Amino acid sequence: MLELKDITAGYDRRAPVVRGAHLALRPGESLGLLGPSGCGKSTLARVAALLHRPDRGTVLLDGRAVTGWRHRAPRAQRIAVGVVFQQPRLAADPRLRLRDLVAEPLRATGRRTEVDSAVAELTERVGLGADLLGRRPHEVSDGQLQRACLARALVLRPRWLVCDEMTAMLDASTTAALVAVVEEYRADSGAGLLAVGHDRVLLERWCDRTTRWSEIVKD
Template identity: 75%
Template sequence: MLELHSITAGYGRRAPVIRDVTLTVRPGESVGLLGPSGCGKSTLARVAALLHAPDMGRVVVDGEAARGWRHRAPRAQRTAFGVVFQQPRLSADPRLRLADLIAEPLRANGADHAARVRELADTVGLSTDLLTRRPHEVSDGQLQRACLARALTLRPRWLICDEMTAMLDASTTAALVGVVEDYRRETGAGLLAVGHDRVLLERWCGRTVEWGELVGA
């Protein structure tokens, strides 16, 4: 289970962005987190994925309290998460070919990557010729496909999709949601999907939680 207990988090000396937020996601469950822009959803998503340390509260991953954040998190906890952000151009190294972008987590963990990259490229709908291109040579949708493939490389137990489809057209949105759902069904991974599109989240997720319901829960 992924458990966020009484999370308060912010950035530096400024006032906290979120205060006393509690949320749980069970293995295999798909939870949509619905709220307006600027309410703190993305900050909570980063805390959940062990990418941002909370000021107060605790994160529990599969029964074990988080023991670090970002690169200081233990490998077993850090690699339990696959994360896809809203803006692929801000989360992709512009110098890398798409094949290298997908392979980043595998290389960082000393794993062989060629076969896995080909498998994932096919899963997300990237042709072989696209894998040789760099981010400025592909569309937002193609780059987001590569970012989703990168999130799946280490077979995470938890997926965090933070406004993953906000910049995509309807057909690409449907394709990537389909990839996530196929992966979730096949592996039993849990999903936290963050967004402000109620229709999408309610169609996609088994449970949708509104931001206002979380504070002080």
């Protein structure tokens, strides 16, 4: 279970962007979180992905309270969550070739021997041709870069996946392709999914259930 209890978070304690949020995601479940731009969805997604420490509240991952964030999170918790952001160009190191972008989590966790096989498998799964793997972010389209970012999110085989407006900058065909990749991965692994967005039609088609932002936060 991934549980967020009474989460208050932001970037200035005097003016939090999230107040008293409650959210629970069961293993294998896909949950859509629907809300307008600027409401705080992305901040809550970062809390769920263990990338942002809340000012108040508790995050429980598989029954254990999270006590560290980003690189200070215990390794078992840190690698249990994969995340894909809305803007791939802000999420990707512009110096890295796509091959190295996908392999980055493996190298960071000391699993260098798995790089070649994992990169080959995942880039094929997300639809990245071998001719693109030697290119840097500025040499590929937004859709191609987001495919690489999704492969990076999956390379450690996380049990939980957070997609924060993953398809907001993509065309319909690329959106359909990446959603299909996520669903194939979830069918294989049993991973839970938190999909954050403002497109009600997409979330309701994609997820087992959808909840509105106003339903999980305090007034």
